[in-house]
Amino acid sequence: MSPREVFALRDHLGTALTERTISDPRHAVTLAQLTTGSCLGGRAGELDGRSVLLATSGQLLAGLALIEIDGVARRMLLCPPDLKTEHLASIIADAEIDAIVTDEPERFSECAVNLSVPVGLPALSARMAQTTRATEWLMLTSGTSGVPKIVGHTLEGLCGAIIGDRPVPGDALPVWATFYDIRRYGGLQIFLRAIVGGGSMVLSDPGEALADHVARLNKCGVTHISGTPSHWRKLLMSGSAEQFAPRYVRLSGEIADQAVLDGLKQAFPRASIGHAYASTEAGVGFAVNDGLEGFPATLLGEGRGAVDMKVVDGSLRIRSRRAAHAYVGRAAAALTDGDGYVDTGDMVELRGERYYFVGRRNGVINVGGLKVHPEEIEAVINGHIEVRMSRAKSRRSPITGSIVVAEVVLTADADPARAEAVRNEILADCRARLAAHKVPAMIRFVPALDVTPAGKLARSDA
Incomplete structure (x- = not known):
């Protein structure tokens, strides 16, 4: 033009x-x-x-x-x-x-x-x-x-x-x-x-x-x-x-x-x-x-x-x-x-030679004074072969102020009998790839996660 x-x-x-x-x-x-x-x-x-x-x-x-x-x-x-x-x-x-x-x-x-x-x-x-x-x-x-x-x-x-x-x-x-x-x-x-x-x-x-x-x-x-x-x-x-x-x-x-x-x-x-x-x-x-x-x-x-x-x-x-x-x-x-x-x-x-997105500056979770981007936790969880999507969020804690919890949607062909094993495997992945304060204290399996009208994962902390 x-x-x-x-x-x-x-x-x-x-x-x-x-x-x-x-x-x-x-x-x-x-x-x-x-x-x-x-x-x-x-x-x-x-x-x-x-x-x-x-x-x-x-x-x-x-x-x-x-x-x-x-x-x-x-x-x-x-x-x-x-x-x-x-x-x-x-x-x-x-x-x-x-x-x-x-x-x-x-x-x-x-x-x-x-x-x-x-x-x-x-x-x-x-x-x-x-x-x-x-x-x-x-x-x-x-x-x-x-x-x-x-x-x-x-x-x-x-x-x-x-x-x-x-x-x-x-x-x-x-x-x-x-x-x-x-x-x-x-x-x-x-x-x-x-x-x-x-x-x-x-x-x-x-x-x-x-x-x-x-x-x-x-x-x-x-x-x-x-x-x-x-x-x-x-x-x-x-x-x-x-x-x-x-x-x-x-x-x-x-x-x-x-x-x-x-x-x-x-x-x-x-x-x-x-x-x-x-x-x-x-x-x-x-x-x-x-x-x-x-x-x-x-x-x-x-x-x-x-x-x-x-x-x-x-x-x-x-x-x-x-x-x-x-x-x-x-x-x-x-x-x-x-x-x-x-x-x-x-x-x-x-x-290395690549930049990775870790989250929004205004979306940080504060765990005992340490910063946590929920998106970097979700990236690890989503890497599990039986996970389709996830959402990490904060939950109030009397000790650290907040803890990280995660909601996880499994793939359609995931075996319900393996739920506990999958939970343990996800936690093992998180412990291997994330700092200790970023590892979810709890993982809950859910059938779906809300998406905003703009098409983004809805985020609201408890």
């Missing part, structure tokens, strides 16, 4: 528009329909120069609307489905929202916003949106118990890792899917890859059973798909992976340990398996395609490409044109340090 010109998403739709679709379980819309029809009833012009809250009941309408709104509105805030009602007023004020695009007008009836534009499936319209400006894309952070932070992006930054990555002429068009919601950063990246990269997009649906979802992915011919490690572990546990054969599988959003990478390679032997690092603030950092957890130390440094990375006090820091440009709001903090780096808060540890 040239800095001397203004582009919007509609200007990057590319070719083969009648063959490419955006679909959910109920509807499929061709990209050709977006060039002759309006999902806003021809009212996009009313959003000219406004700050728009895009809040829809499902992903399909959100995806259609953001294509029509980009290049018209001054700002566009993507509202995730799990946004709490009590946070709406603060977010509307911080983002200076003066228009709402929604199919749920009653949800916003008490908000002090005068203009509400309904959104629906595309219909022929004589008044089509025209690109007039570079719209600022606003997204909300996840993983916080308070009011989410608002993060500002440009389309150029969001597409920094995508532009120029179109299919080779003559090759079959890719069909993309993701377990993420496209109103979150990870899902939006896949949506943009499909739209800008010349493919189709198959959207997930929270009310759809996993087996039905996979059947739909197969029916739609999905070739490229992404999700968090927790998403993939749930798929591997379900047995539905046997029906599915994508050629491109990617993980992001959580630490991809060796166990889940190996599990996916076994399930999809013909697929390219890799994991990527990205965050709402730092943008897309890098991708690792060698089948190993962590990332090569050679990726760190400046002037090595589009992304500069360094480690300060164990925390990964990133400087990139793909990163967000600012937090938005009345009391917004600085997004970067004085040198332009985003402090990701993701802690890494150098072992």
Whole structure:
């Protein structure tokens, strides 16, 4: 994208528009329909120069609307489905929202916003949106118990890792899917890859059973798909992976340990398996395609490409044109340090010639004054052949303040009669590979573990 010109998403739709679709379980819309029809009833012009809250009941309408709104509105805030009602007023004020695009007008009836534009499936319209400006894309952070932070992006930054990555002429068009919601950063990246990269997009649906979802992915011919490690572990546990054969599988959003990478390679032997690092603030950092957890130390440094990375006090820091440009709001903090780096808060540890993620800085468990990252314990537990996924957490202790306990989900073919033996084997692995204060004091086998709407393992300490 040239800095001397203004582009919007509609200007990057590319070719083969009648063959490419955006679909959910109920509807499929061709990209050709977006060039002759309006999902806003021809009212996009009313959003000219406004700050728009895009809040829809499902992903399909959100995806259609953001294509029509980009290049018209001054700002566009993507509202995730799990946004709490009590946070709406603060977010509307911080983002200076003066228009709402929604199919749920009653949800916003008490908000002090005068203009509400309904959104629906595309219909022929004589008044089509025209690109007039570079719209600022606003997204909300996840993983916080308070009011989410608002993060500002440009389309150029969001597409920094995508532009120029179109299919080779003559090759079959890719069909993309993701377990993420496209109103979150990870899902939006896949949506943009499909739209800008010349493919189709198959959207997930929270009310759809996993087996039905996979059947739909197969029916739609999905070739490229992404999700968090927790998403993939749930798929591997379900047995539905046997029906599915994508050629491109990617993980992001959580630490991809060796166990889940190996599990996916076994399930999809013909697929390219890799994991990527990205965050709402730092943008897309890098991708690792060698089948190993962590990332090569050679990726760190400046002037090595589009992304500069360094480690300060164990925390990964990133400087990139793909990163967000600012937090938005009345009391917004600085997004970067004085040198332009985003402090990701993701802690890494150098072992040999490779860095490994050990956890989040704000997720540390304090055991008698010693720090424990639950993720490094989970990586050891997940390495057991009969374990599908696990969650380490703290439990109060009158002696040390906290102790570490673990909940473990076994594989579907695990023998229940071996439960005690598996527990002992897990503890032996932990004692061999972890410091004593990191070894779980108790292991409990559970049928499933909760995953947040953002696709990450739900964490709440007792």
